[in-house]
Amino acid sequence: MTIDWWTLGLQTLNVMILLGLLQHFFWKPVAAMIAQRKALADKTVADRSALDRQAAQAEADAAKTRGGFAAERAALLTEAELEAGRARDTLLAQARTEAAAFQTAAKAAVQAGQDAARRAWSDRSNELGVEIAGRLVARLDGDTVQAAFLDWLVAAIAALPDQARKALADHAIALSVVGTTPLTEAAQAQATSRIGAAFGYRPQIAYTTDPALIAGLELHAPHLAVSNSWRADLADILESLGHDQRH
């Protein structure tokens, strides 16, 4: 067995040339096409992945937006509740204030009504008292009443301070006696006598009448007045009653 070196060399060269031919016309273009398809597939997968991510992001954004809506709704509800609470408190405070004002005004009105009624009843009572007293006085014996009131007047003069009586006596001041009915001459003389005894001098006395006294006998001087009538008594009683009611 021998080896043909020419054949060996040519075959070596042939295989090398074939290697170049196949590299250029087969391996390289086919592999490039495979790589191109793979790149396209990878791009498609990447695009799909990107779309999936975008979809997931959009879904997350939508969920976040929905969550924002819920949070905003809750915030609005909370704010509305707070606002309603504040408005309710304000209205309640105003209502309380107005009710208190109404109550105060009502109380004042009631009090005023009561006062007015009391005054009316008081006035009416006065009138009634005066009327009753007048009727009662009318049924009494006029001389006896006059004598009684003269006694009370003398006692009141006696109760005056000595200086007051002395001042009148020293100046011989004229006096005025007011009765409800005119006094007779005798009665006037008796009254002048007793009043003069009480003062310690013989004064000049003018006798007048005033039916408003109801009943009584009053003494008036320039700087002195002795109230001795039922009118004065009723006035004192009313004043004392009014003082008790005020307190």
Place this chain on the structure above:
Amino acid sequence: MKSPLASLPLFHIGPVPITEPVAATWAIMAVLGIGCFAATRRLSLAPSGLQAAMEMLVETIDSQIRDTMAVAPAPYRAFIGTLFVYVFVANWCTLVPGVEPPTGHIETDAALALLVFLAVIWFGIRAVGLRGYLASFAVPSPVMIPINFIESISRIFSLMVRLFGNVMSGVFMVSIVLSLAGLLVPLPLMALDLLTGAIQAYIFAILAAVFIASVVGDGGTKPMPATQGTAP
């Protein structure tokens, strides 16, 4: 008497004798070159049946390179793939009446083995440098340098002899049976010969990849990309 192992020249180009294996190889080169040119002119993203078959072939070779060498297949695809395609087509030349497979002659197998020997050196130096390639002979210890050197020669020799013996024996057996029996009797042997030729092509290519990987992998080869792509 003519020796069946001798390569007689068909004609001469000057002083160079053109033997039958060379002529057959030229024919194979022409067929493959023109065929590939025609087949790859209109590649598209929507592949035809032929393009799908070609892509499947490329993917299969890339897969084998990845499994065998554990490196990115692109730098080795053309060499390993061309060896497989050429040996496969050459072995199956028996399908053409009157044509003997070029690999049935020792010169062709020697040429292929020589190319593998040179490729191992080339890829080794390119991957790990001259110093790294030479250092690969001292693995696991410098004592192994002679043995590793002899191995690098012997394995190439065994590669050559394996292919030559299998193809040549198949051709001989078919010839002998054909001369002794009828026309259809050698058909099973021819079919077996085709199967043997395909297997030998695969073995030759895989062994070439293993030999290259033995030097490429020793010096710290570039790691295989995570993606199993077929970048050119």
